Amino acid sequence: MGKRVGMEVAIAAAEAVALCNIDVAAVYPITPQSHIAEHMADIVHDGRIDAEFITVESEHSAISACAGASAAGARAYTATSSQGLMLMHEILPIVSAMRLPVCMANANRAVSGPLNIWNDHSDIMPQRDSGWICLFTENGQEVIDLSIMSFKIAEDPEVMLPCVVNIDGFQLTHMIEPFELPSQAEVAKFLPPRKPFAQLHPDNPISMGCFAMPDTYAETVKAKDVALRGAKKVVTRVFADWAKRFGRKYNVVETYKAKDADTLMLTMGSMGETASAAVDEMRKAGRKVGLVKLRLWRPFPVEEFKAAVAGCKTLIVMDRALSTGGAGGPVATDVKSVLYGEKKKPRVLNVIAGLGGRDLAVRDFENMFDLASKKKDETFEFYGVRE
Amino acid sequence: MAKKKTEQKAWPEKWHEVNPGCMVFAAGNAANTKTGSWKSQRPVWDNAKCIKCGICYIFCPEACIQDTQDGFYEANLDYCKGCGICAHECWPGAIVMREEEE
Ligand code: SF4
Ligand code: SF4
Numbered sequence: 248m249g250k251r252v253g254m255e256v257a258i259a260a261a262e263a264v265a266l267c268n269i270d271v272a273a274v275y276p277i278t279p280q281s282h283i284a285e286h287m288a289d290i291v292h293d294g295r296i297d298a299e300f301i302t303v304e305s306e307h308s309a310i311s312a313c314a315g316a317s318a319a320g321a322r323a324y325t326a327t328s329s330q331g332l333m334l335m336h337e338i339l340p341i342v343s344a345m346r347l348p349v350c351m352a353n354a355n356r357a358v359s360g361p362l363n364i365w366n367d368h369s370d371i372m373p374q375r376d377s378g379w380i381c382l383f384t385e386n387g388q389e390v391i392d393l394s395i396m397s398f399k400i401a402e403d404p405e406v407m408l409p410c411v412v413n414i415d416g417f418q419l420t421h422m423i424e425p426f427e428l429p430s431q432a433e434v435a436k437f438l439p440p441r442k443p444f445a446q447l448h449p450d451n452p453i454s455m456g457c458f459a460m461p462d463t464y465a466e467t468v469k470a471k472d473v474a475l476r477g478a479k480k481v482v483t484r485v486f487a488d489w490a491k492r493f494g495r496k497y498n499v500v501e502t503y504k505a506k507d508a509d510t511l512m513l514t515m516g517s518m519g520e521t522a523s524a525a526v527d528e529m530r531k532a533g534r535k536v537g538l539v540k541l542r543l544w545r546p547f548p549v550e551e552f553k554a555a556v557a558g559c560k561t562l563i564v565m566d567r568a569l570s571t572g573g574a575g576g577p578v579a580t581d582v583k584s585v586l587y588g589e590k591k592k593p594r595v596l597n598v599i600a601g602l603g604g605r606d607l608a609v610r611d612f613e614n615m616f617d618l619a620s621k622k623k624d625e626t627f628e629f630y631g632v633r634e
Numbered sequence: 635m636a637k638k639k640t641e642q643k644a645w646p647e648k649w650h651e652v653n654p655g656c657m658v659f660a661a662g663n664a665a666n667t668k669t670g671s672w673k674s675q676r677p678v679w680d681n682a683k684c685i686k687c688g689i690c691y692i693f694c695p696e697a698c699i700q701d702t703q704d705g706f707y708e709a710n711l712d713y714c715k716g717c718g719i720c721a722h723e724c725w726p727g728a729i730v731m732r733e734e735e736e
Pocket of ligand 2: 677718
């Protein structure tokens with residue numbers, strides 16, 4: 248059985264990864280991810296796991312080292328945040344194109360400038376098209392569970408794609424929470440050693456990440472897209488397996504009091520918890536409100552999402568990032584295009600809130616709800632920006 | 635699992651024939667792609683001037699210059715793109731670039 252522990256979520260993320268029998272960790276410390284990097288280094292230094300900790304000189308090197316290690320057959324892990332993730336950007340599509348199941352924690356933080364170390368989703372959004380499986384967590388327990396599951400998902404022979412687990416910076420990473428940490432034996436049973444499809448070895452020379460001319464490149468892009476879309480099935484399967492073993496159930500799209508709701512709010516990441524409390528408050532006041540949460544952001548869970556919002560009249564998307572100069576928040580624009588072809592679809596209203604670590608309390612969700620409800624058109628609105 | 639080299643197609647036709655990760659299991663098959671067909675000039679060696687320093691061999695960006703039995707150098711014209719770097723770097727002037735048409 249796992250044991251109940253209380254610790255900082257970032258430390259727990261490292262502890263969870265340590266249970267996964269990783270071979271290589273290449274991590275460059277960056278706020279608010281640093282505690283993951285530091286604790287991972289401690290774990291390796293203390294000899295608690297038999298892994299190599301590579302002290303790299305930048306995030307570009309961190310992800311590159313992971314790519315190389317993974318190509319050689321290792322189970323590789325990294326963690327980053329904000330500018331670090333931006334620096335990794337160049338390598339991210341290479342890792343997915345080479346179908347290397349590298350796993351990463353991203354402590355979500357706003358991107359510069361101005362320099363801001365607090366939470367929002369503007370770091371992960373520019374990476375959303377890089378072919379990685381992209382999961383969001385809401386609390387410490389989910390960080391532990393999804394960090395372990397991410398390896399199983401990524402390494403599945405049907406998937407073989409890298410996976411990023413998003414952990415809201417400070418809001419989550421620096422919280423001390425109680426949770427259940429599975430035992431080493433349980434994780435070993437759940438997560439067998441990696442069996443690479445192919446690996447770099449001098450006895451059997453192969454080439455990875457080669458050159459493709461215009462007459463073949465498009466085929467490789469389609470092959471990768473089909474693989475990523477297909478990963479949803481595996482994510483669901485791994486979630487079900489986890490529920491059976493550990494009793495905690497996850498879904499690619501999660502709902503809260505959504506069944507009979509006229510209006511649904513949509514969130515990703517840690518805002519979901521506060522939004523749930525706001526739903527409770529509004530329900531007490533007799534408003535038929537519910538909540539939808541995207542756990543899986545890439546591949547986008549199209550069918551599950553459509554089913555979750557099928558009954559509602561209005562969908563208010565709370566975005567923690569903005570597509571600058573675009574049609575609104577990245578989640579809302581995605582959601583709108585997914586629903587575009589539907590005959591019966593809700594009105595999609597979009598509120599941009601909580602940027603750069605600005606607090607969102609229960610009251611704020613009620614205010615956002617009122618602000619959005621008053622809107623006539625479907626353009627976006629900033630919440631709480633001083634006029 | 636990886637297909638055996640013998641079973642492997644030369645080049646995938648359809649998207650689902652692409653190896654995961656676009657991996658190429660037949661090592662060295664880049665040699666099948668001849669990249670010298672579009673050159674407009676070719677390097678020509680005058681071994682009387684050559685001091686066998688190997689500079690041309692080192693500088694060729696196509697790595698298509700090889701040493702011969704007698705220690706001189708020549709380009710494999712299947713892969714030479716006619717950039718002229720070898721001629722530029724050879725300070726005794728043992729290499730000149732000639733028009734392909736000539
Ligand atoms: S650089 Fe010139 S001199 Fe040196 S080996 Fe080549 S051809 Fe000869
Ligand atoms: S012309 Fe360029 S490609 Fe050809 S042999 Fe000389 S250096 Fe190499």
